[in-house]
Amino acid sequence: MCSPSPWWPVAEGGCPRVGGCNETRMLEKLPRCGKAFADMMRTVEVWKWCNLSEFIVYYQSFTNCTEVETNVVGCYWPNPLAQGFITGVHRQFFSNCTVDRTHWEDPPDAVLIPLIAVPVLLTVAMAGLVVWRSKRTGQLL
Known part of the structure; x- marks a missing residue:
């Protein structure tokens, strides 16, 4: 038995449906999360986008949103389609962030x-x- 989470709107079912995942509906809903994240990221200066501590609250909100929207339409989170959407958002905002890797030599x-x-x-x-x-x-x- 599924018990509703505080992140799942009870009005829309609260739990993933037994009938299966509505991937089309999920792909329609996820861009709302991306737009909200983009709006929040506009308040952060671009040069701070690689510093997670500057936007961690926004990113958590984005993650929670994708999880809620995915579960509302009966899909599990994460899933390949949701991960693809999240990866697209990462490319949009964090493609210029590089990890400084130590160059090892003998x-x-x-x-x-x-x-x-x-x-x-x-x-x-x-x-x-x-x-x-x-x-x-x-x-x-």
Whole structure:
């Protein structure tokens, strides 16, 4: 039994219908969420669009809206069509946001060779010490 969520309008059913997902109706309703989000984003300066803390409340409202509209027409959220719509909104507002990725490169040979050689030499030394000690222990008894 589905219990209504505070995000689902009870007047429109409150829960996804048993009859199935009305994808056409969902695609008609989702642009309302996109328009509301666009209107809210106009209050944020464009250069702040990549800073989530500047518009997180608007984005949460957008997400809640897409979930409500999807559930009202009997569809589950997320679904491929809703995700496609959300991706389109992301492209519209966040296409210029890039993640600064660290460019990794190998350290110079003067650093790399000791980092490899020291553990190898320690491993050989420890193995030799264990073998030597095991032979010596047999002689003491």
